[in-house]
Amino acid sequence: MYATTYVKATDVADAASRLDAADDGKLLAGGMTLLPTLKQRLANPDCLVDLAGCDLGGISDDGDSIRIGAMTRHVDVANAPVVQKAIPAVAHLAGHIGDRQVRNRGTIGGSVANNDPSACYPSAVLALGGTVHTQNRSIAADEFFTGMFDTALDEDEIITAISLPKPEKAGYVKFPNPASRYAMVGVFVAKFADGVRVAVTGAGEDGVFRATDIEAALDADFSVGAIDKVSISADGLMSDIHASADYRAHLIAEMARRAVTACG
Amino acid sequence: PMIVHGQVHGGIGQGVGQALLENAHYDDNGQLLTASYMDYCMPRADDLPSMQVDCLVTACTHNDLGVKGCGEAGAIASPPALINAVIDALTPFGVTDLSMPATPEKVWRAIQDAQAKAAE
Numbered sequence A: 001m002y003a004t005t006y007v008k009a010t011d012v013a014d015a016a017s018r019l020d021a022a023d024d025g026k027l028l029a030g031g032m033t034l035l036p037t038l039k040q041r042l043a044n045p046d047c048l049v050d051l052a053g054c055d056l057g058g059i060s061d062d063g064d065s066i067r068i069g070a071m072t073r074h075v076d077v078a079n080a081p082v083v084q085k086a087i088p089a090v091a092h093l094a095g096h097i098g099d100r101q102v103r104n105r106g107t108i109g110g111s112v113a114n115n116d117p118s119a120c121y122p123s124a125v126l127a128l129g130g131t132v133h134t135q136n137r138s139i140a141a142d143e144f145f146t147g148m149f150d151t152a153l154d155e156d157e158i159i160t161a162i163s164l165p166k167p168e169k170a171g172y173v174k175f176p177n178p179a180s181r182y183a184m185v186g187v188f189v190a191k192f193a194d195g196v197r198v199a200v201t202g203a204g205e206d207g208v209f210r211a212t213d214i215e216a217a218l219d220a221d222f223s224v225g226a227i228d229k230v231s232i233s234a235d236g237l238m239s240d241i242h243a244s245a246d247y248r249a250h251l252i253a254e255m256a257r258r259a260v261t262a263c264g
Numbered sequence B: 001p002m003i004v005h006g007q008v009h010g011g012i013g014q015g016v017g018q019a020l021l022e023n024a025h026y027d028d029n030g031q032l033l034t035a036s037y038m039d040y041c042m043p044r045a046d047d048l049p050s051m052q053v054d055c056l057v058t059a060c061t062h063n064d065l066g067v068k069g070c071g072e073a074g075a076i077a078s079p080p081a082l083i084n085a086v087i088d089a090l091t092p093f094g095v096t097d098l099s100m101p102a103t104p105e106k107v108w109r110a111i112q113d114a115q116a117k118a119a120e
Helices: A012-021 A034-039 A074-079 A081-086 A088-094 A108-114 A121-127 A212-220 A224-228 A245-263 B002-021 B071-093 B104-119
Strands: A005-008 A025-028 A047-050 A059-061 A065-069 A131-134 A138-140 A145-147 A159-165 A169-176 A183-192 A195-201
Touching: A012 A025, A012 A047, A059 A081, A065 A081, A074 A081, A074 A088, A081 A088, A088 A121, A088 A169, A088 A183, A088 A245, A108 A121, A108 A159, A121 A145, A121 A159, A121 A169, A121 A183, A121 A195, A169 A245, A183 A212, A183 A245, A195 A212, A195 A245, A212 A224, A212 A245, A224 A245, A245 B104, B002 B071, B071 B104
Parallel strands: A005 A047, A025 A047
Antiparallel strands: A059 A065, A065 A159, A131 A138, A131 A159, A169 A183, A183 A195
């Protein structure tokens, strides 16, 4: 890696001002993506602002939703009784990110801010119609994920927490890339009283997206069979050495069927 | 002996990697695309089942100690065993050949191609 400066912010305001003072500063959450990137010299920030001391962890029950602090690690989301009870699909998702080492360091805020097109969390936040809270404002999931590795966050804007509404039921199933264990395709299905929301990660050229055709089919008939009637186009899907666009289209339907089954 | 069982376990693991997972993928310019373990899939413990190894002990007749190597046995036998099993499973679709590694997409595509051919 290149030489850089490390600072441990004392709170969110301190982190924002440190970031603002740097030429090309980066926020450090769990570091599970950023640190490998630095090691490979793919990034060269002049300042790393560590959020570990900003008291951004913790999970609370807000009645109709659960609120997860940005620095909450995957392992803590997976093991939290409140998450397991209210949205077991999110506990399951968090418990299957990467490997044990990654889950012990990686955070929900880091994952959502990075918006890796193959990350698991963006699909949950989008399918559940979640809200991303920053030090300045609250952003609806439908407005937050704006493209591959791209979000509605302004420069120097820091995610403080994520709110996830409690669905009637939800399910998440991914087809992991055998090598990296990232989602080659992951589908999150969430059923609310006013309709079904379905988000797909790992597949879209523009990152996570809502599968509106599947949503319409499940709105009419919430069953595995309903997905058989949906024709999923390979247009706009990623094609790489691990999976072609048409195979990903096939996997979207299959993972959606399994996610509906996982809803119970 | 435990060392023989361990050697066979490792050999089978290597064979599973070759048959199902490991793929050195180059682009048209000869650049290796699977240059890290994020892309190149080495077999890991959870890719393998529990194994029970049985030995049929026959002494080697070509040396005074009667010993022979055992490390390669698992690595040599497991790829044909796996690929034959895959082909056997795909026989109803009319698939008769598949190159290693038999990745999920390759198996899926073989089925798609065979069904398209059958529909002609």
